[in-house]
Amino acid sequence: MHWLHRYNRLLAAATLLLITAGGLVTSTGSGLAVPDWPNTYGYFMFAFPLSGMVGGILYEHGHRLIASVVGMLTIGLAVWLAQKEPRRWVRHIGWIALAAVVVQGLLGGITVLYFLPPPISISHAGLAQVFFALVVSLAIFTSPGWLARYGRSTDGERRIAADGILRRLVIVVPAAIYGQILLGAAMRHTGAGLAIPDFPLAFGRLLPPVWDPAIAIHFAHRVGALMVTLAVLATAGHVLAHHGGRRELTRPAWLLGALVFAQVTLGAWTVLSARDVTINTAHVATGALLFATAIVLCLRTHRDRFSDVAARIAAAPDAASAVAIGAPGGAEAGR
Amino acid sequence: MQHRTMWTFVSLIILAAAACGGGSDAPAESAMPAAAAPPAFDPATAGSVMGMITLEGTPPAAETIRMNSDPACAELASDTETEYYVVGGSGGLGNVFVYVKEGLEGRSFPVPDEPAMIDQVGCRYTPHVFGMRVGQTLKIRNSDATLHNIHATPAANPEFNMGQPIQGMEFDRTFEAAEVMVPFKCDVHGWMNAYVGVLDHPYFAVTGDDGNFDISELPPGDYVVEAWHEELGTQMQNVTVGEGGTAEVSFTFTVG
Secondary structure (H helix, E strand, O other): OHHHHHHHHHHHHHHHHHHHHHHHHHHOOOOOOOOOOOOEOOEOHHHOOHHHOOHHHHHHHHHHHHHHHHHHHHHHHHHHHHHHOOOHHHHHHHHHHHHHHHHHHHHHHHHHHOOOOHHHHHHHHHHHHHHHHHHHHHHHHOOHHHHOHHHOOHHHHHHHHOOHHHHHHHHHHHHHHHHHHHHHHHHHHOOOOOOOOOOOOEOOEOOOOOOOHHHHHHHHHHHHHHHHHHHHHHHHHHHHHHOOOOHHHHHHHHHHHHHHHHHHHHHHHHHHOOOOHHHHHHHHHHHHHHHHHHHHHHHHHOHHHOHHHHHHHHHOOOOHHHOOOOOOOOOOOOO | OOHHHHHHHHHHHHHHHHHOOOOOOOOOOOOOOOOOOOOOOOHHHOEEEEEEEEEEOOOOOOOEOOOOOOHHHHHHOOOOEOOOOOEOOOOEEOOOEEEEEEOOOOOOOOOOOOOEEEEEEOOEEEOOEEEEEOOOOEEEEEOOOOOEEEEEOOOOOOOEEEEEOOOOOEEEEOOOOOEEEEEEEOOOOOOOEEEEEEEOOOOEEEOOOOOEEEEEEEOOEEEEEEEEEOOOEEEEEEEEEOOOOEEEOOEEEEOO
């Protein structure tokens, strides 16, 4: 199982690299540098000569090659899970991840063949993050910490389970981040990235003085960023204030705070630099990391809802009255 | 076993992805209106429109294009400066597409058998701005020893994107609807772009470096003439061409 978890982490890293490469494709405007699909300038994609990896082809064909590696790794993961993983629902998620990566590849091909229609390209960007979330979730489900229930006692588990505010916040945050990602993808694929050219104001005002669809999408992304930032800060603050002893929660909480700060900075910088390729791409990658971190915090918070822990809590004597709701985690150390 | 929890988690993610899809681009209309019978036109009465396009103000200096993303381009290219503003000694503005926008409705003109041509030479398009006719063959050639894609992004005609990985490769295309202008770009080499004005008549010209143009063999009549520049937009003027006469019209674009 340990190697399966390592393999899963490798796949998660490869997926993040793939998303970053996809960000490079759009940031450099190279999405149609290879006009055919699945071939590359008539070559079978793995036979395309390295000497041809020039200009926009480097980004687009590179993205396809990384995608192929991720696809093959996902096949390996699904098969590995099918053979070795005792939890049926984990095996099922492996197959769902495989289906997602196949659909993702098809969307990538369709968007090239139809000259990047925004609905397809936005779907491609949205599904990429869903696939990443699935892979990260599988990495969590196969991790030693998850399997050891993060060293939580029954009381410790109850304390987290009883914290309704945290339980809701950790669901709201990834949902809000995902909404932001879709808005960002809509901006990117409709050319609205500079629809509002200044920051933090909009045309020198708090609200744009003129509106069109591009300005509306762009402004919605800014408002969304503010909401996500507030939600992340509230969640991280709550975790640190009430579950400070649980490292499996505090670490992603700290990371969330740092990433949201970096992400807002990169978003502003993207506008102010008129979509500098490096900054724009880093904004995509950091968004994916932010989403994945929120998923991790969500799953770890809701660990008790998964069968083995839930059964253990149900079987234990009722100690709810002894649990100080929202109190710091105390001596229990997470992993 | 908390299947419900797991499926809720998975379903939320999948639903979120599904929610972002939908819709499709409507195909571009390509139908050309049927031409009415042309009014009688005696070639002996033909006139012309001549003039000059000038630029007022100081345009941004041409920038050197960094072509090192493709070593072949860096080696092949003899011209590595941007060509947004081609200005002659007397202030004439080059690469302006001038054409009769209105006044020829109801007339039809034979489509030339000779193809129009756009070539990729030294990782630049040659010519950068040109005109052609609806239904005329456009020959697209890659003279470079590197690969290009040629990607047309029209609004009224179907979009196309073709790869030309081999030196000397040629494709033929036609446009079925008039459109000013159809942009071309190479997504491999982001600095490569060109524009073609597609018209259903032959009365157009592209200014040279001196800014001059000459639209000849024009039937007498009242016309709207438009001048288009890739950075400066369009300007229009009314002009009357008498029998055998030459109408002079000049445009001044301002920059800065």
